Amino acid sequence: MTAQSFAFSATSVPSFSPAAPGIRLPALVVAFLVALSGVVFSPAARASAPAVASGFAEYPDPDSRWIGNPDAPVSPDNPYLALARRNAAFAARDAKPEIFWLVWGALADESELRGDSALLAKARKATDDLAARLAAKPNGHWDITILLECIRLWKKHAAADSATRARWLAAARASVEHNYTANRKGIDRAPDADWITVAPNALLQSAAVLALAGELYPEERYTDLARALVRAAATHQLPGGAFSYIRDSGPSSLYFGFDATFLGRYYQLTRDPEARRILVAMAPYTHDALANGLFESASATWWKHHWSTGGPVHGAEIVAGLSGDPVARALAEVRLSAAQRYWFSYVAMYFWRADIDISAVRPGADACRLSGNINGPLLRRGDWQVVMPQMPYGDTAVGATLTRPGLDLGFANYLEAAALPVFLKDSGSYRGRGVSIYMIPPDEAARHAGLVNEQEGWIAAGSAFHPRRAVFGEPDVPPAEGWELAQVWFADAGGLAGWLEVAPDNSALAKPAPQHTPRGVLVFGQPLTQTATAHRYETAGLTLTLSGDRIAGTRARGKNNTEAWIDFTFPTSSPAAAGYGATLTRAGHSAATIIRERGPAGILAARVTREGAPVMLIHYNTATNELRVAPAP
Structure with a gap:
């Protein structure tokens, strides 16, 4: 289909209502919006x-x-x-x-x-x-x-x-x-x-x-x-x-x-x-x-x-x-x-049973549903799976895996994390104590909305939180330090696309320190190889493309070059917002692009385009935790 432009300005963003004019939401989307938005599981609820x-x-x-x-x-x-x-x-x-x-x-x-x-x-x-x-x-x-x-x-x-x-x-x-x-x-x-x-x-x-x-x-x-x-x-x-x-x-x-x-x-x-x-x-x-x-x-x-x-x-x-x-x-x-x-x-x-018939089943069957284990949607098509979690003490709201027939107990490749940490000092890794601000705090895991469209075979999620310095599961997490991270993700059988951005939170009591430096990091299971196209990498059955108007450069680094790092340019020496788009395309599928759309404060909106597929519009309201995804009109 022909790609369509649909820019969102402060006056043209549709209201967050299933009946909003101009965007047709499939019935399944409306149903799952109610079911999945802001899902979080407390110990009391579990008990x-x-x-x-x-x-x-x-x-x-x-x-x-x-x-x-x-x-x-x-x-x-x-x-x-x-x-x-x-x-x-x-x-x-x-x-x-x-x-x-x-x-x-x-x-x-x-x-x-x-x-x-x-x-x-x-x-x-x-x-x-x-x-x-x-x-x-x-x-x-x-x-x-x-x-x-x-x-x-x-x-x-x-x-x-x-x-x-x-x-x-x-x-x-x-x-x-x-x-x-x-x-x-x-x-x-x-x-x-x-x-x-x-x-x-x-x-x-x-x-x-x-x-x-x-x-x-x-x-x-x-x-x-x-x-x-x-x-x-x-x-x-x-x-x-x-x-x-x-x-x-x-x-x-x-x-x-x-x-x-x-x-x-x-x-x-x-x-x-x-x-x-x-x-x-x-x-x-x-x-x-x-x-x-x-x-x-x-x-x-x-x-x-x-x-x-x-x-x-x-x-x-x-x-x-x-x-x-x-x-x-x-x-x-x-x-x-x-x-x-x-x-x-x-x-x-002593628990083995010979009477359970497994002739018609296998692990890893196709799925497009909510997983009660990850607080978010799960999509599986053949050897490709995408999950969109937001869990306490985590560091990513998306993950993907690629398996291969005959490769039992091993992966062909995986995306372990897509992060936008705010570095406190130069380091070869964003993880660990006192290195960067990136951890999802327990009290903000609920700022996460997911959509599942089983009929059309896609999932999406939006989330926001104030990233924290890392702890090993202690109940009292460090306070916020003046940053808010928001992101949206969309995935189907051909791949996934997402946009992440982190910005100073003007409403927070704590203000970002001058030395705070946002950088993008994506962690894979297999090495990344730079292609002839800027900010594009090949990695074992997948193509990674990075985008954003503030990207100063990207590079593969980490052990065996399994991490993609993104540096940004900033207009001043003071801490400033940074963001990037990432698409991951399976071999044999057409590549997708993701573009950040203009919108009012508190709205993260993006457009995902792939040849042969509808242009999908994603809106996430960080204040109300409402997510909408629909084809462009």
């Missing part, structure tokens, strides 16, 4: 919200065969049994083995090495050594988890006498008490409570540790606190099923496995129905996973952008086993290729 249903029949769970039973026999066709045997064999010959698999290999009925005297001696010595290390230097999380799991195996198989087990438990006691005391402070809201008491993954790991302790010592106070920790963690579960990484932040993709595994282990040990409910409620999050078996990570906190597996990769199996969700089971199947040597797959082994 009182009904459980997220997976829509699939759960396992019947008779007492004789309850799913997850850690003392039930393992079926020979269970793929995690084959993995466990490989891990045990590797541990038997490794100089620095996974201690858990040494013990399992020596003792478990299903182990092919059971009864090997040399392995049994090696396992006993490894348990002795671990107990001695913890007695000398108590640790409330990682090593104590392994030691208690090993002691449970020795007890279960009656392979160590009571005096030996008592000695190991005595060595473990200080670590257990360290965990108990730290988490008791969190539950009691003590002023000196540690950060782990507001991080769901740490709460759930502690619940597993204390459930083990409650069984082995046995003392009810450990089990009682474990129950309280699970309920505390539940207040951080997002409407889409994932857990925040810390406080009310976005999820960190790596920690899905930790959350599911430790909660699953707690459930195995206690059969607490609340744990089962929470695990079933995690199933919808697996629908946000990509075809490669991973999740996007742009919506995570600024220091937790993880784009690989790490940690317990098999947690999806636990969710699938209890929920019966075929997508969760299909995700777990993809992740089986990781074949991790950590002990975590031991937990997943």
Whole structure:
């Protein structure tokens, strides 16, 4: 179609009403405008919200065969049994083995090495050594988890006498008490409570540790606190099923496995129905996973952008086993290729089910919808996905991923962040403490509106906030420093386009300091290569084009040139507004352009043009948090 010009002046900007003359809003847009504008999820809302249903029949769970039973026999066709045997064999010959698999290999009925005297001696010595290390230097999380799991195996198989087990438990006691005391402070809201008491993954790991302790010592106070920790963690579960990484932040993709595994282990040990409910409620999050078996990570906190597996990769199996969700089971199947040597797959082994039909489903199916895990829209078309989050402690309101058939547990490319930080000093990175002003504060995450048009296959978002100096999830964030950042984004199957601008906030009490310098930064997963066209870069299946009348120059930098940096010219030496447009085009699709339209104060308006597609007009009102997107008349 022919590109149309539609300039917005102070007198011609349509009012923010679905019935505004001159712009026709598709019915779906109007419906989703009401549903998505300013979506934000508070802990209180999470705690009182009904459980997220997976829509699939759960396992019947008779007492004789309850799913997850850690003392039930393992079926020979269970793929995690084959993995466990490989891990045990590797541990038997490794100089620095996974201690858990040494013990399992020596003792478990299903182990092919059971009864090997040399392995049994090696396992006993490894348990002795671990107990001695913890007695000398108590640790409330990682090593104590392994030691208690090993002691449970020795007890279960009656392979160590009571005096030996008592000695190991005595060595473990200080670590257990360290965990108990730290988490008791969190539950009691003590002023000196540690950060782990507001991080769901740490709460759930502690619940597993204390459930083990409650069984082995046995003392009810450990089990009682474990129950309280699970309920505390539940207040951080997002409407889409994932857990925040810390406080009310976005999820960190790596920690899905930790959350599911430790909660699953707690459930195995206690059969607490609340744990089962929470695990079933995690199933919808697996629908946000990509075809490669991973999740996007742009919506995570600024220091937790993880784009690989790490940690317990098999947690999806636990969710699938209890929920019966075929997508969760299909995700777990993809992740089986990781074949991790950590002990975590031991937990997943008891949740595997052969009766979930995954022949008609796969992770990463096409989608155009709201995601309750990112506080914004999600679009997925084939190997291309775009998300538009705005989450506390984050640093971006957009992210994109590119997968490739056959590339499981890896990305062809991704856009991790598109930012406009205000630098306090020269630095090779905008992230970190005291480097620049860029973080989304918790109290402004609600200044975010999203639109989803499922019928036409596009999403859009607008957001604004006063960027802050970075913190690692502390509740008291630094004050605003006189800047306000606003941005709009539009995405469809061909790519994405956005405009970001940061300006001194004349209404703020704090004023920008003279040394404040805005710069644009976009972070990718693959290197950027400058083309013959100014401000245009190629990067592994994507073309990045940067625009703006104040751009002084752009360059690729960062590790392996995976970051695009933008410098601006300013009319005076005083801090001044800066902005840039960015389009990201998929290979084989026509390039888009984005132009900032003139408008009154408080309105960020832009026009997106692509050959063969309608010209789309985007209006975002930073004061009322209203967003409108429609074809140009």
